[in-house]
Amino acid sequence: MNKLRIFMLALISVAMLSLTSCKWKPSEEQIKTLEETKAAALSAEETLQKKKAERQEWENKVAAKKAELEKLKKDKENVQNFQQPAE
Amino acid sequence: MKIRLAVILSLFLSLVFANVVLAQYSYNYEEMTQEQYNALLAEWQQRLDTAKKGIAEEEAKIEQLKKEYDALQAEIDQTWQEIFQIAESNNAAYNAYKGNLEQLRDEVRAFLNLSPEEIYSKSNELNELEARLEELKKDPFSSMAEQQKLIAEIESLIEQAKEKAKTAVPPTYTVMKGDYLWKIAGKEDIYGNPMAWWRIYTSNLDQIKNPDLIYPNQVLAIPRVVGPNEHLVQKGEFLSKIASYPNVYGDSFKWQKLYEANKAFISDPNLIYPFQVLKIAR
Numbered sequence: 001m002n003k004l005r006i007f008m009l010a011l012i013s014v015a016m017l018s019l020t021s022c023k024w025k026p027s028e029e030q031i032k033t034l035e036e037t038k039a040a041a042l043s044a045e046e047t048l049q050k051k052k053a054e055r056q057e058w059e060n061k062v063a064a065k066k067a068e069l070e071k072l073k074k075d076k077e078n079v080q081n082f083q084q085p086a087e
Numbered sequence: 088m089k090i091r092l093a094v095i096l097s098l099f100l101s102l103v104f105a106n107v108v109l110a111q112y113s114y115n116y117e118e119m120t121q122e123q124y125n126a127l128l129a130e131w132q133q134r135l136d137t138a139k140k141g142i143a144e145e146e147a148k149i150e151q152l153k154k155e156y157d158a159l160q161a162e163i164d165q166t167w168q169e170i171f172q173i174a175e176s177n178n179a180a181y182n183a184y185k186g187n188l189e190q191l192r193d194e195v196r197a198f199l200n201l202s203p204e205e206i207y208s209k210s211n212e213l214n215e216l217e218a219r220l221e222e223l224k225k226d227p228f229s230s231m232a233e234q235q236k237l238i239a240e241i242e243s244l245i246e247q248a249k250e251k252a253k254t255a256v257p258p259t260y261t262v263m264k265g266d267y268l269w270k271i272a273g274k275e276d277i278y279g280n281p282m283a284w285w286r287i288y289t290s291n292l293d294q295i296k297n298p299d300l301i302y303p304n305q306v307l308a309i310p311r312v313v314g315p316n317e318h319l320v321q322k323g324e325f326l327s328k329i330a331s332y333p334n335v336y337g338d339s340f341k342w343q344k345l346y347e348a349n350k351a352f353i354s355d356p357n358l359i360y361p362f363q364v365l366k367i368a369r
């Protein structure tokens with residue numbers, strides 16, 4: 001009876017050991033890859049936001065230049081059609 | 088006992104070490120399954136790719152915008168050259184023109200800060216400013232929007248100055264039966280000094296031919312300030328002295344000009360009286 005108990009205990013121990021030792025765990029290399037990918041993605045997303053802001057700034061500048069040109073064209077027309085005021 | 092203590096201490100240190108090592112990671116890798124790991128890696132990889140693609144697109148757009156900006160600037164420069172060609176002028180002249188307008192605006196603004204009486208007495212200067220504006224309006228640059236705005240502002244300021252000066256225009260007095268100039272001038276609400284009758288007389292020459300003859304219901308101007316091109320004679324003054332004042336002629340020899348302009352009430356050029364209002368012919 002004692003032998004059976006010892007055998008059962010040993011069997012359970014072996015089974016538990018094999019169960020715990022078989023669980024998958026990421027290697028150091030895999031952890032490094034995931035962490036680096038995440039950091040690179042976050043950095044790239046931040047850069048993207050900055051680029052979007054820069055693009056917006058350029059769009060505003062271009063819009064201002066377009067307005068300036070439009071105004072200048074009207075000014076040119078006015079100068080072309082300018083007549084001295086009557087005395 | 089010592090062995091137990093050493094075991095507990097080493098267990099504690101390994102726990103701390105494990106925490107420090109794990110804290111630098113964003114995930115609990117101890118509990119992570121392979122599927123979870125793969126999903127996370129794929130997600131971050133996709134986010135990285137999307138961001139990189141976005142950056143490339145934004146950079147391309149920025150480059151395009153920069154080119155567009157340069158092209159617009161070139162067109163603006165070209166248009167300016169065409170404007171200068173039409174106006175037969177150049178950039179320096181344009182800037183000078185703008186500077187003149189701005190200076191004029193500042194001068195009129197300063198004028199507007201004066202009291203109504205001061206503006207009234209300096210009406211000549213205000214007229215000169217207006218004439219300068221009219222001259223500037225003859226330049227083709229005046230038709231440009233920015234200049235038009237400035238001109239409109241100056242015109243409005245001049246108008247405001249004129250309106251302000253109107254409040255200093257002499258009030259009036261309606262002659263009643265029994266009045267005479269000496270009596271009117273002596274009234275407290277007029278000049279409070281009978282000798283100031285000269286001021287009423289010389290300011291109303293258009294309707295008083297003889298200072299001894301005024302009529303009921305005549306409306307006489309009672310000036311409170313000296314108007315433009317006028318001089319109120321003070322005690323001790325004489326024509327050549329007045330003519331020498333810088334705001335009159337700045338030349339004592341021009342007293343005759345002063346005399347000629349005021350012959351209506353000066354019979355002897357050596358005899359003028361305080362409170363007489365002399366016209367200064369320009």
